[in-house]
Amino acid sequence: MGKQLLLENINVPGIETLSVYRANGGYKALEKALKMQQSEVVDEVKKSGLRGRGGAGFPTGMKWGFIAKPEGVPRHLVCNADESEPGTFKDRYLMQHNPHLLIEGMILSSYALGANTSYIYIRGELLYVYHILEKAIQAAYDAGFLGDNILGSGFNLNLYCHLGAGAYICGEETALIESLEGKRGNPRIKPPFPAVSGVWGRPTVVNNVETIAATVPIINMGGEEYAKIGVGKSTGTKLISACGHINNPGVYEIELGLSCEEFLFDDKYCGGIKNGKKFKAVVAGGSSVPILPADLFLKTAKGEPRLMSYESLSDGGFISGTMLGSGGFIVLDETASIVKNLWNFTRFYHHESCGQCSPCREGTGWMEKILNRILEGKGKQTDIDLLFDIQSKIDGKTICPLGEAAAWPVASAIRHFRKEFEEYVNKPEEIVDVKHYYAVNNLQQSAK
Amino acid sequence: MSKEIRFTDETMALVQKMIKRYPEGKHKSALIPMLHLAQMEFDGWLDSPVMDYVASILKIQSIEVYEVASFYSMFNLKPVGKCLIEVCRTGPCWLLGAEDLVKHIEKNLKIKDGETTPDGMFTLKTVECLAACGTAPVIQVGETYHENMTCESVDLLLGEYKIKDARKTHYDIKHISIK
CATH class of the missing domain: 3.40.30.10 (Glutaredoxin)
Incomplete structure (x- = not known):
């Protein structure tokens, strides 16, 4: 195992309580940060090279640097705990077991940004985690880590949880802001960016749970030390939530730059494919990123070993690469049907499209219909090209990245597994899954 | 629904606390958490009189509540089982x-x-x-x-x-x- 910065104490009994968290070095980073200038805290995060852990990988220090500071206008920090990307369950794991790590990160990040009221937007389904957070926040208030004049520094902060109600799109930061304002989660047109005009028109920074949590070890060890972990511009550690057909599903903290082969096959991590089956494909960073066949996941198109880092996973662009994304790592074995898996994801994006942009609202539905047709054995050869054509007309033509998230899995599945689509189309009687009739009919009925 | 739609005093106190979590004049932000409360208190789903009641507490139009309730998948707009x-x-x-x-x-x-x-x-x-x-x-x-x-x-x-x-x-x- 590499360095464990976020999960180090996750199995310490009672770590969810303030006293045990304190006894294990908790709130030291906050004490340190409050003795620094606000700009110095931002500088440490800049030096660390930390990149947004929610999926986009945008440098956090730079994002913080963009925040507008007009005189007399309050600023806000909002934590994005609306973890809904299929395959991703790292934030839930972290918040459930070590809530104070997030809270400490929220306080010191709010200090760095000069925010006096901050929110944790948590998805509604995670009500039990909401209760864990509320309890931990209360304990932090009681101990003087929240409220007025925190630890005698003169810095005031109120921290609140805000419960969502089931909408994938609210993981997109401007949709999240709309939702926090009590509206439908329709993403906003940018610019203006949230750093200038976010929640209630005020300068706002939205960061993922893991990003905020990572600021704690960064302040503890210093940005430069943190940047020594990892490889190139992929600094530090990343939580990977591994699932699907593997022996050891779970959340792992890896040093960025670990070899993909080691991560998938070593017993310390995924432990190889379940039931002795063959490794077929992987969706390496949450359902939105392009699917990769086994050989291209283990080695790049140039024949170099692939690494778990932002750069290595995207090596070869979308022709032969993918993305690190949110770290939602879904493994498919030889028995999995790529077409069926794609149908499931496409149905998901159709369901979750907010409906603002017609390419996404209509396109995702069309793609679902065509995939239904193929799976039912009524597909035509031209359907495969039609699917590819539709996705290309969604990609890049929508307000928010949900359009791309729906398009990329389709493009990559056809690019790498066209043969499978052709088998469905050419030999339907041999391959058509009876189950699918059931599933589709059922879902259509429930939609009525 | 024949009985009067009203939060219990305990829930009402909670609603008031929730509203205070947002800046003055931005109380509409409490809408989604409030709809959760309403759904819990009124049989697990949101009938339109319940949504009207929520609108009246937040002093917003009923349509502002309907459009939100119909957007989020956790809000049930039809009766559900226990x-x-x-x-x-x-x-x-x-x-x-x-x-x-x-x-x-x-x-x-x-x-x-x-x-x-x-x-x-x-x-x-x-x-x-x-x-x-x-x-x-x-x-x-x-x-x-x-x-x-x-x-x-x-x-x-x-x-x-x-x-x-x-x-x-x-x-x-x-x-x-x-x-």
Whole structure:
């Protein structure tokens, strides 16, 4: 195992309580940060090279640097705990077991940004985690880590949880802001960016749970030390939530730059494919990123070993690469049907499209219909090209990245597994899954 | 709905605290948390008089509540059973057998996805990714996640919930104090 910065104490009994968290070095980073200038805290995060852990990988220090500071206008920090990307369950794991790590990160990040009221937007389904957070926040208030004049520094902060109600799109930061304002989660047109005009028109920074949590070890060890972990511009550690057909599903903290082969096959991590089956494909960073066949996941198109880092996973662009994304790592074995898996994801994006942009609202539905047709054995050869054509007309033509998230899995599945689509189309009687009739009919009925 | 729609005093106090979490004049932000409370207090779903009531407390138009309630999948706009069984149907859960679970529950309860048993006890609903893919397939009942589910464990689960009012035992936003 590499360095464990976020999960180090996750199995310490009672770590969810303030006293045990304190006894294990908790709130030291906050004490340190409050003795620094606000700009110095931002500088440490800049030096660390930390990149947004929610999926986009945008440098956090730079994002913080963009925040507008007009005189007399309050600023806000909002934590994005609306973890809904299929395959991703790292934030839930972290918040459930070590809530104070997030809270400490929220306080010191709010200090760095000069925010006096901050929110944790948590998805509604995670009500039990909401209760864990509320309890931990209360304990932090009681101990003087929240409220007025925190630890005698003169810095005031109120921290609140805000419960969502089931909408994938609210993981997109401007949709999240709309939702926090009590509206439908329709993403906003940018610019203006949230750093200038976010929640209630005020300068706002939205960061993922893991990003905020990572600021704690960064302040503890210093940005430069943190940047020594990892490889190139992929600094530090990343939580990977591994699932699907593997022996050891779970959340792992890896040093960025670990070899993909080691991560998938070593017993310390995924432990190889379940039931002795063959490794077929992987969706390496949450359902939105392009699917990769086994050989291209283990080695790049140039024949170099692939690494778990932002750069290595995207090596070869979308022709032969993918993305690190949110770290939602879904493994498919030889028995999995790529077409069926794609149908499931496409149905998901159709369901979750907010409906603002017609390419996404209509396109995702069309793609679902065509995939239904193929799976039912009524597909035509031209359907495969039609699917590819539709996705290309969604990609890049929508307000928010949900359009791309729906398009990329389709493009990559056809690019790498066209043969499978052709088998469905050419030999339907041999391959058509009876189950699918059931599933589709059922879902259509429930939609009525 | 014949009875008067009104939050209990305890819930009302909580609503007032929730509204104070947002800046003055921005109280509409409390809408989604309030709809959760309303759904819990008024039989697990949002009838239009309930939504009108929420609008009146927040001093906003009813349409502002309807458009939000209809957007988010957790808000039920039709009556549901006392025990809402939510089966994750996305990606990893589907890959690891959620489809079989749905089929099994449908057979067992003699209802289809989205329907409620005639005795008003169970509603089956398939939902999107619950962020528990490592322990797939997952079923959520009230606040509780039931992980690594099989047809056998589903039977046990249904048996357990048959003897208690799941919503009252499990789905309670109020059991925590709000500062």
